[in-house]
Amino acid sequence: MLDDQTVELNLPSRIGYERIAIGGLAAFAKSVGFSSSRVEDLKTSVAEACINAMQHGNKGKPDARVLVAISFQENTLRISVFDEGQGLKAQPKDPDIERIIENLDPPVGFGVFLMKRLMDRVEFDRTSNHLHEVRMMMKLKG
Amino acid sequence: MNQRPNEIKIEKHGDIILLDIRGDVTAFSEPSLNSAYNSAKESSPKKILLKFEETAYINSGGIAVLIQVLAQTRRNNQRIGITGLSDHFKKVFNMVGITKFATIYPSQQDALSAMAATA
Numbered sequence: 292m293l294d295d296q297t298v299e300l301n302l303p304s305r306i307g308y309e310r311i312a313i314g315g316l317a318a319f320a321k322s323v324g325f326s327s328s329r330v331e332d333l334k335t336s337v338a339e340a341c342i343n344a345m346q347h348g349n350k351g352k353p354d355a356r357v358l359v360a361i362s363f364q365e366n367t368l369r370i371s372v373f374d375e376g377q378g379l380k381a382q383p384k385d386p387d388i389e390r391i392i393e394n395l396d397p398p399v400g401f402g403v404f405l406m407k408r409l410m411d412r413v414e415f416d417r418t419s420n421h422l423h424e425v426r427m428m429m430k431l432k433g
Numbered sequence: 434m435n436q437r438p439n440e441i442k443i444e445k446h447g448d449i450i451l452l453d454i455r456g457d458v459t460a461f462s463e464p465s466l467n468s469a470y471n472s473a474k475e476s477s478p479k480k481i482l483l484k485f486e487e488t489a490y491i492n493s494g495g496i497a498v499l500i501q502v503l504a505q506t507r508r509n510n511q512r513i514g515i516t517g518l519s520d521h522f523k524k525v526f527n528m529v530g531i532t533k534f535a536t537i538y539p540s541q542q543d544a545l546s547a548m549a550a551t552a
Contacts, residue, residue: 388534392500
C-alpha cells in the first residue's frame, strides 16, 4: 500500500534504466533537504543496487522488472530495490584492488562495497512476495 | 537505454599522453577505453593522463574497466594521472583504492605540470 510519502518506479531489467531511478531519487532527496554530496552518495548506491538487480537478480531475463520504492519518514530516506531473483547466497567479500591489478581476483564486488560505504545502512532480504529486496537507509542530519 | 560510445581524444603533451574521455564510464566503455589505450601505447609513453568529464556518470562497471586499464599500465611501467573528476568520484576512487595506483589532480594543467616534473 503506497502512502503520500512514497514513490515507486517500475523499471525494465536492462542496464541503463537505473539512470531513470537515480534521476527521480535525486529530485526526491533534494526536495526533503539532503545536501548535494549526500544526493551523489544516494545516486551511486541506488544505481549499483539496480544494476545488481538487473544483472544478478533478474539474470538478464527480458520480461523481468526492477522495482524501486523511495520514502521519507522520521528524517530517514528509505529506498528498497526489488528483483525477481533468489538473493545473495553469501555477502561478497570487499574487492581487493591490489589482487585485481595482479590478476589474482576478478574485478567484481564494487557495487555492494560502495553501497555499504556510502549509505547509513544496507540490508538484503527475501520478501513474502518471493522477491529479493535490498533495503537502504540514509538519515537527514542537522 | 543505450549508452552513446565514448569519444576519446588522444593528445601528446611533452612526454605525457592525454586521453580526454567524453561521456559516461560504464561497462560499455570497455572497447573505446581499451582501443584508446592501445593507440596511446604505440608511442611507448611512460606517463598517461586520463581526463574525465566532471558531469560523467561512472558506475561499478566503469570502475572495473578502468582498473583493468590500470593493470595494463602497471605491467607496462607507466605512471598514471587522473583529472576531471567531481568531488564525489574523487571520494569513490579513493574508497575503492584506485588512488594506490594513480594520482588524482584537480585540473588538467595541474596534472600536466606535476607529471612533467617527475621522472
